[in-house]
Amino acid sequence: MAEEKKELEGVVTEALPDTKFRVKLKENDREIIAYLSGKMRMHYIRVVPGDEVVVEMGPYDENRGRIIYRL
Amino acid sequence: MNRNFLQAGQKLARAFAKTLNEVNIGISLAQVERKALQYIKAEGGKPGFRMVDNYDWATCININQGVVHGIPDNTEVRPGDIVSLDMGLYYRGWHSDMAYTKEIRSSKHEIRNGEFLAVGEKALEKAIDQARPGNRVGHISKAIEETIGQAGYRVIPRLTGHGVGRELHQDPMIPGVLTGKVERTPKIKVGMGLAIEVIYTKGQPGIKTTGDGWTIATRDGKISSLFEKTVLVTKNGAKIITPYLF
Numbered sequence: 001m002a003e004e005k006k007e008l009e010g011v012v013t014e015a016l017p018d019t020k021f022r023v024k025l026k027e028n029d030r031e032i033i034a035y036l037s038g039k040m041r042m043h044y045i046r047v048v049p050g051d052e053v054v055v056e057m058g059p060y061d062e063n064r065g066r067i068i069y070r071l
Numbered sequence: 072m073n074r075n076f077l078q079a080g081q082k083l084a085r086a087f088a089k090t091l092n093e094v095n096i097g098i099s100l101a102q103v104e105r106k107a108l109q110y111i112k113a114e115g116g117k118p119g120f121r122m123v124d125n126y127d128w129a130t131c132i133n134i135n136q137g138v139v140h141g142i143p144d145n146t147e148v149r150p151g152d153i154v155s156l157d158m159g160l161y162y163r164g165w166h167s168d169m170a171y172t173k174e175i176r177s178s179k180h181e182i183r184n185g186e187f188l189a190v191g192e193k194a195l196e197k198a199i200d201q202a203r204p205g206n207r208v209g210h211i212s213k214a215i216e217e218t219i220g221q222a223g224y225r226v227i228p229r230l231t232g233h234g235v236g237r238e239l240h241q242d243p244m245i246p247g248v249l250t251g252k253v254e255r256t257p258k259i260k261v262g263m264g265l266a267i268e269v270i271y272t273k274g275q276p277g278i279k280t281t282g283d284g285w286t287i288a289t290r291d292g293k294i295s296s297l298f299e300k301t302v303l304v305t306k307n308g309a310k311i312i313t314p315y316l317f
Binding site: 038058 | 125131257297
Protein backbone atom coordinates (compact mmCIF):
# COMPACT_ATOMS: atom_id res chain seq x y z
CA MET A 1 0.00 0.00 0.00
CA ALA A 2 1.64 3.27 -1.11
CA GLU A 3 2.26 6.19 1.18
CA GLU A 4 1.16 9.63 0.07
CA LYS A 5 3.27 12.72 0.57
CA LYS A 6 1.30 15.01 2.78
CA GLU A 7 -0.01 18.40 1.65
CA LEU A 8 -0.81 20.67 4.57
CA GLU A 9 -2.22 24.17 4.92
CA GLY A 10 -0.34 26.80 6.84
CA VAL A 11 0.23 30.50 7.34
CA VAL A 12 3.48 32.21 6.43
CA THR A 13 4.92 33.82 9.55
CA GLU A 14 8.28 35.11 8.28
CA ALA A 15 10.16 35.62 5.04
CA LEU A 16 13.73 34.31 5.24
CA PRO A 17 16.70 34.87 2.93
CA ASP A 18 16.95 32.63 -0.16
CA THR A 19 13.17 32.57 -0.94
CA LYS A 20 12.53 30.46 2.12
CA PHE A 21 9.70 31.05 4.53
CA ARG A 22 8.73 30.11 8.04
CA VAL A 23 5.26 28.56 7.88
CA LYS A 24 2.99 27.69 10.80
CA LEU A 25 0.99 24.56 9.99
CA LYS A 26 -2.74 24.76 10.72
CA GLU A 27 -2.93 21.08 11.63
CA ASN A 28 -0.71 21.24 14.69
CA ASP A 29 0.66 24.79 14.99
CA ARG A 30 4.14 23.51 14.22
CA GLU A 31 6.53 25.85 12.44
CA ILE A 32 8.51 24.58 9.51
CA ILE A 33 10.83 26.06 6.92
CA ALA A 34 9.53 25.91 3.38
CA TYR A 35 10.97 26.92 0.04
CA LEU A 36 9.01 28.22 -2.91
CA SER A 37 8.27 25.65 -5.58
CA GLY A 38 9.67 26.19 -9.06
CA LYS A 39 6.21 26.61 -10.58
CA MET A 40 5.41 29.45 -8.24
CA ARG A 41 8.68 31.17 -8.93
CA MET A 42 8.13 30.72 -12.64
CA HIS A 43 4.76 32.46 -12.46
CA TYR A 44 6.16 35.19 -10.18
CA ILE A 45 3.66 34.41 -7.44
CA ARG A 46 4.58 36.55 -4.46
CA VAL A 47 4.34 35.11 -0.97
CA VAL A 48 4.43 37.37 2.08
CA PRO A 49 3.91 36.87 5.81
CA GLY A 50 0.22 36.43 6.51
CA ASP A 51 -0.45 34.48 3.32
CA GLU A 52 -2.23 31.16 3.61
CA VAL A 53 -0.40 28.51 1.64
CA VAL A 54 -0.37 24.80 0.87
CA VAL A 55 2.88 23.05 1.71
CA GLU A 56 4.02 19.71 0.37
CA MET A 57 5.84 18.08 3.27
CA GLY A 58 9.35 16.82 2.62
CA PRO A 59 9.60 13.05 2.73
CA TYR A 60 12.88 13.07 4.58
CA ASP A 61 12.48 15.88 7.06
CA GLU A 62 9.35 16.74 9.03
CA ASN A 63 10.58 20.29 9.48
CA ARG A 64 10.95 21.08 5.79
CA GLY A 65 8.45 21.59 3.02
CA ARG A 66 7.73 23.13 -0.37
CA ILE A 67 5.13 25.83 -0.92
CA ILE A 68 3.09 24.68 -3.88
CA TYR A 69 0.04 26.93 -3.70
CA ARG A 70 -1.00 30.28 -2.32
CA LEU A 71 -4.61 30.23 -1.21
CA MET B 72 16.81 -10.66 10.77
CA ASN B 73 13.56 -11.79 12.25
CA ARG B 74 12.18 -15.14 11.19
CA ASN B 75 8.58 -13.98 11.58
CA PHE B 76 9.25 -11.07 9.22
CA LEU B 77 10.62 -13.49 6.62
CA GLN B 78 7.58 -15.71 7.17
CA ALA B 79 5.22 -12.76 6.77
CA GLY B 80 6.85 -12.18 3.38
CA GLN B 81 6.73 -15.79 2.21
CA LYS B 82 3.13 -16.21 3.31
CA LEU B 83 2.12 -13.04 1.50
CA ALA B 84 3.98 -14.13 -1.64
CA ARG B 85 1.99 -17.37 -1.73
CA ALA B 86 -1.39 -15.79 -0.95
CA PHE B 87 -0.70 -13.06 -3.49
CA ALA B 88 0.16 -15.48 -6.30
CA LYS B 89 -3.08 -17.38 -5.72
CA THR B 90 -5.12 -14.19 -5.59
CA LEU B 91 -3.55 -12.77 -8.72
CA ASN B 92 -4.44 -15.97 -10.49
CA GLU B 93 -8.10 -15.24 -9.80
CA VAL B 94 -7.99 -11.89 -11.56
CA ASN B 95 -9.61 -12.78 -14.88
CA ILE B 96 -12.37 -11.63 -17.20
CA GLY B 97 -15.73 -11.37 -15.51
CA ILE B 98 -14.63 -11.54 -11.88
CA SER B 99 -15.60 -8.60 -9.69
CA LEU B 100 -13.09 -6.83 -7.49
CA ALA B 101 -15.21 -7.74 -4.47
CA GLN B 102 -14.84 -11.41 -5.39
CA VAL B 103 -11.08 -11.01 -5.70
CA GLU B 104 -11.09 -9.40 -2.26
CA ARG B 105 -12.92 -12.40 -0.79
CA LYS B 106 -10.40 -14.78 -2.33
CA ALA B 107 -7.52 -12.69 -0.98
CA LEU B 108 -8.96 -12.89 2.53
CA GLN B 109 -9.35 -16.62 2.17
CA TYR B 110 -5.76 -17.14 1.01
CA ILE B 111 -4.33 -14.84 3.69
CA LYS B 112 -6.22 -16.70 6.41
CA ALA B 113 -5.16 -20.07 5.00
CA GLU B 114 -1.55 -18.95 5.53
CA GLY B 115 -2.26 -18.18 9.17
CA GLY B 116 -1.86 -14.47 8.60
CA LYS B 117 -4.10 -11.44 8.96
CA PRO B 118 -4.96 -8.85 6.29
CA GLY B 119 -2.39 -6.13 7.01
CA PHE B 120 -4.25 -3.37 5.15
CA ARG B 121 -7.22 -3.68 7.50
CA MET B 122 -4.97 -2.38 10.22
CA VAL B 123 -4.81 0.97 8.41
CA ASP B 124 -7.23 3.52 9.92
CA ASN B 125 -10.54 3.48 8.06
CA TYR B 126 -9.43 0.94 5.50
CA ASP B 127 -11.62 -2.15 5.76
CA TRP B 128 -10.24 -4.35 3.00
CA ALA B 129 -7.40 -6.80 2.52
CA THR B 130 -6.57 -5.56 -0.97
CA CYS B 131 -6.28 -2.40 -3.01
CA ILE B 132 -7.21 -3.07 -6.62
CA ASN B 133 -6.81 -0.45 -9.35
CA ILE B 134 -7.98 -0.57 -12.94
CA ASN B 135 -6.54 1.50 -15.79
CA GLN B 136 -6.37 5.13 -14.64
CA GLY B 137 -6.79 4.06 -11.01
CA VAL B 138 -3.37 4.28 -9.39
CA VAL B 139 -3.45 3.10 -5.77
CA HIS B 140 -5.78 2.51 -2.82
CA GLY B 141 -8.66 1.28 -5.00
CA ILE B 142 -11.46 -0.11 -2.84
CA PRO B 143 -12.50 -3.53 -4.22
CA ASP B 144 -16.10 -2.93 -5.33
CA ASN B 145 -18.47 -4.70 -7.73
CA THR B 146 -16.64 -3.53 -10.85
CA GLU B 147 -15.97 -6.46 -13.16
CA VAL B 148 -12.67 -7.09 -14.86
CA ARG B 149 -12.81 -6.78 -18.66
CA PRO B 150 -10.44 -7.72 -21.52
CA GLY B 151 -7.71 -5.13 -21.96
CA ASP B 152 -7.97 -3.80 -18.41
CA ILE B 153 -4.70 -2.94 -16.70
CA VAL B 154 -5.28 -4.29 -13.20
CA SER B 155 -3.00 -3.61 -10.21
CA LEU B 156 -3.33 -5.86 -7.18
CA ASP B 157 -1.82 -4.68 -3.87
CA MET B 158 -1.93 -6.81 -0.71
CA GLY B 159 -0.45 -6.87 2.77
CA LEU B 160 -0.13 -9.67 5.31
CA TYR B 161 0.44 -9.44 9.06
CA TYR B 162 2.04 -12.39 10.87
CA ARG B 163 3.19 -12.57 14.48
CA GLY B 164 3.85 -8.88 14.79
CA TRP B 165 5.29 -8.26 11.32
CA HIS B 166 3.89 -6.71 8.15
CA SER B 167 4.72 -7.43 4.53
CA ASP B 168 3.45 -5.62 1.42
CA MET B 169 3.54 -6.34 -2.31
CA ALA B 170 1.88 -5.37 -5.59
CA TYR B 171 1.81 -6.33 -9.28
CA THR B 172 0.06 -5.14 -12.42
CA LYS B 173 -1.20 -7.25 -15.30
CA GLU B 174 -3.04 -6.69 -18.57
CA ILE B 175 -6.13 -8.84 -18.90
CA ARG B 176 -5.94 -10.95 -22.05
CA SER B 177 -8.60 -12.58 -24.14
CA SER B 178 -8.61 -14.35 -27.49
CA LYS B 179 -10.04 -11.19 -29.06
CA HIS B 180 -7.76 -8.75 -27.32
CA GLU B 181 -4.12 -8.19 -28.30
CA ILE B 182 -1.67 -7.20 -25.61
CA ARG B 183 -1.14 -3.46 -26.00
CA ASN B 184 0.76 -2.49 -22.91
CA GLY B 185 3.39 -5.19 -22.59
CA GLU B 186 6.29 -2.78 -22.87
CA PHE B 187 4.71 -0.26 -20.49
CA LEU B 188 4.35 -2.95 -17.82
CA ALA B 189 7.75 -4.54 -18.45
CA VAL B 190 9.46 -1.21 -17.75
CA GLY B 191 7.92 -1.04 -14.30
CA GLU B 192 9.10 -4.50 -13.33
CA LYS B 193 12.56 -3.66 -14.58
CA ALA B 194 12.58 -0.42 -12.59
CA LEU B 195 11.68 -2.36 -9.46
CA GLU B 196 14.59 -4.76 -10.01
CA LYS B 197 17.02 -1.90 -10.48
CA ALA B 198 15.65 -0.13 -7.42
CA ILE B 199 16.05 -3.26 -5.29
CA ASP B 200 19.64 -3.56 -6.49
CA GLN B 201 20.33 -0.16 -4.95
CA ALA B 202 18.98 -1.14 -1.54
CA ARG B 203 22.41 -1.91 -0.10
CA PRO B 204 24.02 -0.80 3.17
CA GLY B 205 26.22 2.17 2.34
CA ASN B 206 23.69 3.49 -0.18
CA ARG B 207 20.94 6.00 0.49
CA VAL B 208 17.23 6.15 -0.24
CA GLY B 209 18.10 8.64 -2.99
CA HIS B 210 19.91 5.88 -4.91
CA ILE B 211 16.68 3.89 -4.97
CA SER B 212 14.66 6.94 -6.05
CA LYS B 213 17.15 7.73 -8.79
CA ALA B 214 17.05 4.17 -10.16
CA ILE B 215 13.27 4.29 -10.40
CA GLU B 216 13.15 7.77 -11.89
CA GLU B 217 15.79 7.03 -14.52
CA THR B 218 14.41 3.67 -15.65
CA ILE B 219 10.86 4.97 -15.98
CA GLY B 220 11.94 8.29 -17.49
CA GLN B 221 14.19 6.71 -20.11
CA ALA B 222 11.25 4.67 -21.38
CA GLY B 223 9.22 7.86 -21.83
CA TYR B 224 6.87 7.39 -18.86
CA ARG B 225 6.37 9.44 -15.70
CA VAL B 226 6.79 8.43 -12.07
CA ILE B 227 4.01 9.73 -9.82
CA PRO B 228 6.04 11.70 -7.29
CA ARG B 229 3.40 12.09 -4.58
CA LEU B 230 3.08 8.36 -3.97
CA THR B 231 6.00 6.60 -2.34
CA GLY B 232 7.37 3.35 -1.04
CA HIS B 233 8.10 3.09 2.67
CA GLY B 234 9.83 1.29 5.47
CA VAL B 235 7.90 -1.78 6.61
CA GLY B 236 8.24 -4.23 9.49
CA ARG B 237 6.60 -3.73 12.85
CA GLU B 238 4.36 -1.19 11.15
CA LEU B 239 2.93 -1.31 7.64
CA HIS B 240 4.16 2.22 6.98
CA GLN B 241 7.29 3.41 8.77
CA ASP B 242 10.33 5.57 8.05
CA PRO B 243 11.92 6.13 5.61
CA MET B 244 9.62 7.26 2.81
CA ILE B 245 10.98 6.04 -0.51
CA PRO B 246 9.92 8.35 -3.34
CA GLY B 247 10.23 7.30 -6.97
CA VAL B 248 11.90 10.58 -7.86
CA LEU B 249 14.99 12.18 -6.39
CA THR B 250 14.51 15.68 -4.99
CA GLY B 251 17.74 17.39 -3.98
CA LYS B 252 21.04 15.63 -3.38
CA VAL B 253 21.38 11.92 -2.70
CA GLU B 254 23.61 12.72 0.29
CA ARG B 255 20.72 14.48 2.01
CA THR B 256 18.49 11.40 1.88
CA PRO B 257 18.42 8.79 4.67
CA LYS B 258 21.06 6.06 4.81
CA ILE B 259 20.12 2.47 4.13
CA LYS B 260 21.14 0.23 7.01
CA VAL B 261 21.34 -3.51 7.63
CA GLY B 262 18.14 -4.79 9.19
CA MET B 263 15.81 -2.29 7.53
CA GLY B 264 12.60 -3.60 5.99
CA LEU B 265 11.71 -1.65 2.86
CA ALA B 266 8.57 -1.79 0.70
CA ILE B 267 9.99 -0.52 -2.58
CA GLU B 268 7.28 0.71 -4.97
CA VAL B 269 7.36 1.76 -8.60
CA ILE B 270 4.27 3.84 -9.37
CA TYR B 271 4.08 5.44 -12.79
CA THR B 272 1.84 6.46 -15.66
CA LYS B 273 1.73 6.85 -19.44
CA GLY B 274 0.44 10.40 -19.12
CA GLN B 275 0.94 13.31 -16.73
CA PRO B 276 1.86 12.57 -13.11
CA GLY B 277 -0.97 14.57 -11.49
CA ILE B 278 -3.35 12.56 -9.31
CA LYS B 279 -6.69 13.09 -7.59
CA THR B 280 -8.65 11.29 -4.91
CA THR B 281 -12.03 10.08 -6.15
CA GLY B 282 -15.43 10.20 -4.49
CA ASP B 283 -14.97 7.22 -2.19
CA GLY B 284 -12.23 9.04 -0.33
CA TRP B 285 -9.61 6.40 -0.97
CA THR B 286 -9.16 5.56 -4.66
CA ILE B 287 -6.48 7.68 -6.29
CA ALA B 288 -6.56 8.09 -10.07
CA THR B 289 -4.57 10.01 -12.67
CA ARG B 290 -6.03 13.42 -13.41
CA ASP B 291 -5.68 13.02 -17.16
CA GLY B 292 -7.27 9.57 -17.20
CA LYS B 293 -4.22 7.82 -18.66
CA ILE B 294 -3.31 4.36 -17.43
CA SER B 295 -0.95 3.77 -14.56
CA SER B 296 0.88 0.81 -13.14
CA LEU B 297 2.32 -0.37 -9.84
CA PHE B 298 4.98 -2.89 -8.83
CA GLU B 299 6.11 -3.44 -5.27
CA LYS B 300 8.14 -5.90 -3.20
CA THR B 301 9.21 -5.99 0.43
CA VAL B 302 12.93 -6.47 0.99
CA LEU B 303 15.15 -6.94 4.01
CA VAL B 304 18.50 -5.14 3.86
CA THR B 305 21.33 -7.53 4.69
CA LYS B 306 25.07 -6.88 4.63
CA ASN B 307 25.18 -8.44 1.17
CA GLY B 308 22.36 -6.34 -0.22
CA ALA B 309 18.58 -6.63 -0.41
CA LYS B 310 16.89 -9.95 0.26
CA ILE B 311 13.46 -10.07 -1.39
CA ILE B 312 11.04 -11.51 1.14
CA THR B 313 7.96 -11.25 -1.12
CA PRO B 314 9.04 -12.82 -4.43
CA TYR B 315 6.72 -13.00 -7.42
CA LEU B 316 5.80 -16.71 -7.39
CA PHE B 317 4.06 -16.57 -10.75
